Amino acid sequence: MDENAQTIIMESIITATILIISLFFVYALTTPPLSTYSPNQLSVLGDETLRNLDLLYTNYDIFHNSRLVEYVILNDTKNLTDFLSLNLPDTVAYNLYLYNDSAGLGNSILLYRSLVNKPGEETSITKCHRVIVYRGFVYDVVLEMWYL
Helix, strand or coil, rough: CCHHHHHHHHHHHHHHHHHHHHHHHHHHCCCCCCCCCCCCHHHHHHHHHHHHHHHHCCCCCCHHCCCCHHHHHCCCHHHHHHHHHHHCCCCEEEEEEEEEEHHCCCCEEEECCCCCCCCCCCCCCCCEEEEEEEECEEEEEEEEEEEE
């Protein structure tokens, strides 16, 4: 009887030790943050984000029922960047530019600069565009993204 009890206690200790060691390895070998999008996938994600913002309905007809046009014309960078931050992964930094392409002027305005510096040369930068027209002016919204 005593030998059976000792065997059961030893098996319990060994089982508990194996469980603790396996939990330690699971914790130590966690996956890295999800930044495994290829540049093409990141480009598609950025294009879709700008397109969804452009298709988002607004209450003002003067903005052609486009939330993107409303934010750009009213210079509402807070709501614009809030939308982008919610729809882009946390591992992506971005800058947002607005180009006035009317009559070949080519004027550019920096709407938002990421707090993170631009990446080094080894990191690729992906650019996405969305062209909007408002009162005869053509604007190109450029979303420049890279991984942190």
